[in-house]
Amino acid sequence: MTAVLELRGVSKTYGTGAAEVHALVDVDLAVGDGELVAIMGPSGSGKSTLLTMAGTLELPTAGEVFIGGQPISGLSRNEQARIRRRSVGYVFQDFNLLAGLTAAENVSLPLELDGVNAKTAHRAALSAMRQLDIEEKADRFPDELSGGERQRVAIARSIVGDRNLLLADEPTGALDSVNGEAVMRMLRNACQAGIAGVVVTHDAQLASWADRVVFLRDGRVVDQTAAPMEPESLLVQGS
Ligand code: ADP
Numbered sequence: 458m459t460a461v462l463e464l465r466g467v468s469k470t471y472g473t474g475a476a477e478v479h480a481l482v483d484v485d486l487a488v489g490d491g492e493l494v495a496i497m498g499p500s501g502s503g504k505s506t507l508l509t510m511a512g513t514l515e516l517p518t519a520g521e522v523f524i525g526g527q528p529i530s531g532l533s534r535n536e537q538a539r540i541r542r543r544s545v546g547y548v549f550q551d552f553n554l555l556a557g558l559t560a561a562e563n564v565s566l567p568l569e570l571d572g573v574n575a576k577t578a579h580r581a582a583l584s585a586m587r588q589l590d591i592e593e594k595a596d597r598f599p600d601e602l603s604g605g606e607r608q609r610v611a612i613a614r615s616i617v618g619d620r621n622l623l624l625a626d627e628p629t630g631a632l633d634s635v636n637g638e639a640v641m642r643m644l645r646n647a648c649q650a651g652i653a654g655v656v657v658t659h660d661a662q663l664a665s666w667a668d669r670v671v672f673l674r675d676g677r678v679v680d681q682t683a684a685p686m687e688p689e690s691l692l693v694q695g696s
């Protein structure tokens with residue numbers, strides 16, 4: 458099976474000479490359809506750089522990034538931008554909803570910016586919102602939604618349309634543990650619906666919601682573990 462995202466021998470060096478920083482060194486990572494991978498590591502270990510490479514925002518210094526089996530370096534800048542717009546969804550720490558747009562308009566915005574007509578974009582937005590169980594709030598404005606509902610809308614926006622790669626940089630960073638777990642559960646569910654996800658987190662408890670945890674140190678993958686047991690299965694066992 459072709460991985461949705463694959464990094465093969467990826468290195469990224471910033472600066473030159475004495476200022477040279479090896480942000481990523483020979484990283485291999487494959488994330489399949491339906492899989493959620495958590496990235497952990499100390500500050501400066503390369504987590505954001507890895508997301509930048511995965512999102513095709515920059516090209517690696519060495520190695521190759523593949524999205525849906527397609528090597529990114531061989532594409533023109535326009536084609537790279539098209540993959541970013543159509544295949545990749547981002548979830549931000551502060552969720553970044555636009556206050557002047559309804560929930561459905563926020564979710565359909567990435568499609569409309571890509572030239573999809575309003576009616577088709579709206580239909581796709583409602584479908585993504587249905588997956589996140591927030592469809593009934595489609596016409597509300599962000600300040601008429603609870604914090605948890607806003608998170609659902611933001612995650613719906615990251616999977617709207619044909620997006621199949623979800624990238625999240627510390628999406629739980631500003632949340633308490635209960636809301637943090639809720640967001641991880643939603644990301645996990647979004648991935649189960651046929652999307653590959655990569656989430657950066659500092660929190661080992663939250664990382665255990667992922668199928669796999671990848672640890673970075675000094676730009677290298679130092680360990681990869683399958684989560685031994687999902688928090689939900691522990692709950693079931695305990696009940
Ligand atoms: P993390 O997300 O784990 O904190 P980063 O990926 O942000 O780590 O950074 C990894 C290393 O690369 C750090 O030493 C950082 O200072 C450096 N770095 C990241 N981005 C840049 C950049 N645009 N220019 C120069 N150095 C950078």
